[in-house]
Amino acid sequence: xxxxxxxxxxxxxxxxxxxxxxxxxxxxxxxxxxxxxxxxxxxxxxxxxxxxxxxxxxxxxxxxxxxxxxxxxxxxxxxxxxxxxxxxxxxxxxxxxxxxxxxxxxxxxxxxxxxxxxxxxxxxxxxxxxxxxxxxxxxxxxxxxxxxxxxxxxxxxxxxxxxxxxxxxxxxxxxxxxxxxxxxxxxxxx
Numbered sequence: 001x002x003x004x005x006x007x008x009x010x011x012x013x014x015x016x017x018x019x020x021x022x023x024x025x026x027x028x029x030x031x032x033x034x035x036x037x038x039x040x041x042x043x044x045x046x047x048x049x050x051x052x053x054x055x056x057x058x059x060x061x062x063x064x065x066x067x068x069x070x071x072x073x074x075x076x077x078x079x080x081x082x083x084x085x086x087x088x089x090x091x092x093x094x095x096x097x098x099x100x101x102x103x104x105x106x107x108x109x110x111x112x113x114x115x116x117x118x119x120x121x122x123x124x125x126x127x128x129x130x131x132x133x134x135x136x137x138x139x140x141x142x143x144x145x146x147x148x149x150x151x152x153x154x155x156x157x158x159x160x161x162x163x164x165x166x167x168x169x170x171x172x173x174x175x176x177x178x179x180x181x182x183x184x185x186x187x188x189x190x
Contacts, residue, residue: 040075
């Protein structure tokens with residue numbers, strides 16, 4: 001009987017976590033902050049992938065609304081790449097009117113955790129404390145959880161027009177991956 005209730009408890013906790021990820025995915029928490037943070041995604045020889053482009057366009061809209069004076073773009077590169085994700089993001093934003101001196105790069109990371117660790121260091125060096133994190137909606141729960149653990153007052157802004165459709169089977173698999181990522185981060189930092 002104890003095994004049954006233990007399994008039931010784990011299933012309920014898992015379902016609750018998946019539900020929380022879906023709730024955060026649709027929540028626009030836009031507000032004035034110290035920095036807009038764009039989490040990296042693939043780039044192709046300096047051109048943002050469709051996923052990264054959707055994030056950058058959403059960040060650009062937030063920038064144009066005056067929500068922050070600084071945009072931090074993140075992401076390193078893969079072996080053989082000429083550009084980092086952060087550099088591709090910077091080029092896109094500059095091409096769309098953001099002054100280069102308003103863009104800060106975290107360009108050595110290869111994971112969300114590394115992205116946000118680097119962002120926390122950049123923000124701390126500049127006395128910044130609050131951030132609007134831009135990513136695909138399914139990614140925001142874990143990103144905010146990690147950012148909060150690094151002392152960032154984090155808010156989420158889901159990318160509009162992402163090629164990963166809301167409520168799709170594809171998104172569901174990303175949600176499951178994010179749930180596992182939350183548990184993994186919690187386990188390693190408890």
